[in-house]
Amino acid sequence: MKNDIPVLIIDDEAEMLESEALALQINGHANVLTCSDPRKALEIIQGLPACVAVLDITMPHLNGMELLAKITEHHPEVTSIMMTGLNDVETAVRCLKLGAFDYLLKPVDQNRFITTIGRALEHKLSQAQSARLARGVLEDTLSGPQCFAAIATRERRLMNIFKYIEAVAPTSLPVLLTGETGVGKELFANAVHAASGRTGEFVCVNSAGIDDAMFSDSLFGHASGAYTGAQKDRKGLIDRAKNGTLFLDEIGDMKPESQVKLLRLLQEGTYYRLGQETEERTNARIVAATNRSLDELQADPRFRKDLFYRLKAHHVHIPPLRERMEDVPLLTERFLDQCAREQNKAKPTAPPELEILLSNYPFPGNVRELRGMVYDAVSRHQGGVLSIQSFKDAIGGKHAGNAGSPRPRPAGPGLSFPFPLPTVKDAEIALIREALKRTAGNKTLASEMIGMARQTFRTKVKDFNIQAPAGPAEDEAAD
Numbered sequence: 223m224k225n226d227i228p229v230l231i232i233d234d235e236a237e238m239l240e241s242e243a244l245a246l247q248i249n250g251h252a253n254v255l256t257c258s259d260p261r262k263a264l265e266i267i268q269g270l271p272a273c274v275a276v277l278d279i280t281m282p283h284l285n286g287m288e289l290l291a292k293i294t295e296h297h298p299e300v301t302s303i304m305m306t307g308l309n310d311v312e313t314a315v316r317c318l319k320l321g322a323f324d325y326l327l328k329p330v331d332q333n334r335f336i337t338t339i340g341r342a343l344e345h346k347l348s349q350a351q352s353a354r355l356a357r358g359v360l361e362d363t364l365s366g367p368q369c370f371a372a373i374a375t376r377e378r379r380l381m382n383i384f385k386y387i388e389a390v391a392p393t394s395l396p397v398l399l400t401g402e403t404g405v406g407k408e409l410f411a412n413a414v415h416a417a418s419g420r421t422g423e424f425v426c427v428n429s430a431g432i433d434d435a436m437f438s439d440s441l442f443g444h445a446s447g448a449y450t451g452a453q454k455d456r457k458g459l460i461d462r463a464k465n466g467t468l469f470l471d472e473i474g475d476m477k478p479e480s481q482v483k484l485l486r487l488l489q490e491g492t493y494y495r496l497g498q499e500t501e502e503r504t505n506a507r508i509v510a511a512t513n514r515s516l517d518e519l520q521a522d523p524r525f526r527k528d529l530f531y532r533l534k535a536h537h538v539h540i541p542p543l544r545e546r547m548e549d550v551p552l553l554t555e556r557f558l559d560q561c562a563r564e565q566n567k568a569k570p571t572a573p574p575e576l577e578i579l580l581s582n583y584p585f586p587g588n589v590r591e592l593r594g595m596v597y598d599a600v601s602r603h604q605g606g607v608l609s610i611q612s613f614k615d616a617i618g619g620k621h622a623g624n625a626g627s628p629r630p631r632p633a634g635p636g637l638s639f640p641f642p643l644p645t646v647k648d649a650e651i652a653l654i655r656e657a658l659k660r661t662a663g664n665k666t667l668a669s670e671m672i673g674m675a676r677q678t679f680r681t682k683v684k685d686f687n688i689q690a691p692a693g694p695a696e697d698e699a700a701d
Contacts, residue, residue, distance in 0.1 A: 227343050228253045228273035232263045232289070233305070234281045242276070242335065249336050250491055250503055260284040264292060272299040272350075274323075274342045279306035279313065287316065294321035299349075301342045305330060347393045364388060369416035372409050374556045377546040383538055384413070390536040391417035396488060398473075398533045399511040401540030404590030407511040408471065410540055414509050415467035422466025422506070425459050430472035434479035439496055442483070448497025460493060463506035473533065474512035474519055478526070485529045508533075543592065544584040551577050553589060557596035558608075570600060570608040578661045579610060582671065583617055614670075651686050654679070663691040 229251055233239050239256040246254045255270075257263050260281045267275065275293060279286035286304060293300050304317040307328040314325040323342050326335065364370070370384050390397065391414050399407045408426065415424040427441060443458030460468060470476075476484070487493050488508060492501050510533050512519060519525055543550070554572065562569040585591050599612040644652070657668035669679035683690060 226253055227346055228255060228270045229276065229339060229343075230255045230257060230263070230266060230270065230273050231276045232257045232260055232281070232286075233276075233278040234258055234260070235278070238278070242330075245332050245336060246339060250505065251339070260286070260289050263289060264296070267293065267297050267300060270300075272346060274301045274303065274339065274346065276303045276305060276339070279304055279308070279317075287313075287320065290317065290320050290322060301346055303338060303342055344395075347395070350392070352389075366417055370413050372412065373406065374552045375546065375549050376552060377541075377549055379541055379546065380549075383410075383540070387414055387538065388417050391415075392419060393536070394505075394507060395535035396508040396510060396533050397536045397538060399509065399538050399540060400516060401511075401513065402542045402588055403513045404588030405540045405542060406589050407513075407540060408469065410538060411467070411469040411509045411511060415469075415507075418467065418507060420466050420507060422464050423462050424467050424469065425463040425506075426469045426471060427459055428471045429480070430475040432477070432480075434477050434483075435496075437477065437480045438483060442493050442495050442502075444496035445498040448495075452497065455495075458495065460487075460504050460506055464504060466506060468506045468508050470508065470510045472512060473510040474514040474522070474525065476525075478524060481526045481529050485526065485532060488529070488532045542585070543588045547581055550580050550585075550592065553592055554580065554596060557593050558600060561597045561600040565600065567600065567603070570603050570606075572608050573610060575661075575664050575667055576608070576610045576613065578664055578667055579613060579617075582660050647686075650682065651688065654682060654686070654688055658683075658688070658690045665690065 229246060231239055231242050231254070233242075233256075236258060239258060243254045243256050255266065257266055260277075261283050263275070263277075263284075267273065277286040277289055277293075281289075286306070290302055290304065293302055298321070301323045302321065303324050303326060304314075304322045305326045305328055306313065309327055317325050323345065324338050326338060364381075364384055365388055369388070373380065373384075375381070387397075387410070397411075397414050399410055401407055411426075412424055429437065432440070439458070441458050441460055443456045443461065444452050446452060446454050470484070483493065487504070491505065492503050494501060514522075516534065516537070520527070520530055543553075554576070558572060559569050561567075580592070587594070595613055595616045598616065599608055599610075602612055603609070653672055654668070657671045658665070661667040661671065665680055665683065666676055669676045672679075674682075682688075
């Protein structure tokens, strides 16, 4: 994390060393080292994996330019910042050519000093992130698959998302999760937290429809006497998220006043409790989520543009379930197992036709809707093979055959037909064949899919000599 990366200040002036180190520590940088003898600097750097080094140019025994050249040669992973009392453009150019990240003129304004150190640390994190991404692409494996165990998938797209999360999770920058309602954004936020290696809690806050006062009190806490009924100090959820992750769900519905406070939290890492004048500091990592698209969020005049760009430092879009239908059987099995254990039942066996039925439904409610269907079916289950009737009831008017193949039907006034138009018989044969194809030859499900009586459907299959693909067994007694 950014504030844990070592910052080494090398200067022969003791007062300058003390002043700069104190400024960094006040601003939340915990790992600050100082060195007054440039000859010992390389030995210190040898023991630091990747640090930010601040070098004074004018020093005895070994000047800053010479030291910079040695650092660049032997420790290219170090990010160096040069400081000098000489306002000399030529010297500044030489420093940058030797590999310096930036150049500061003494006396250095404290705000600029802190800002420059912050940019250098972000640069270090960006380098580390790029290296992790490259390693993930080359190795095609996850370093910590256990971080994603709660997300059941076979989809390549999700595996690529996992690798991206592994790369960005150790940084301190915010992560914005987007995706439709029910895709499991909180599970992905938990995965970001697990992959980050943070030791603190994962704390969830729902931002939707909460007025600013309640949001501020819940998130930041209050001081005694802040308002009527506030009889003692109370810490907020941000305190619980110390060294951990704060997950803000439904960020797109946050009130404008709350957005201002969140922006300050993201930019400065500081906040105020209600009724308290002293500033508090946090190192919690922010993960935000919304079911609105980036374009929609950016175009909304009620959502601050500066907050939008700050939040999307890292962006993860979670695809809807209809775009990863091969995960449906895997998720169904997982939910069957979970629900059976929660209800102290034996895990029921799902009939083969259940997979066919679900594979032809687009799940507008995504994974959450599938979970609800499975839990309802298991709750009704008395023994033997699981009935699919509750699934049919849940799908109801949103009929599987008409509502959805894995891809939504293109917009248009109706169906498209070739020229010349087919006969009614040809169209009927084509429709029956497609229904049988989608249901793997299950005539019962195929007839329901196109709204035709089962006996009529079977008669037409026989009369038209339509060869149905071999599929799962059907309950013939139902006809």
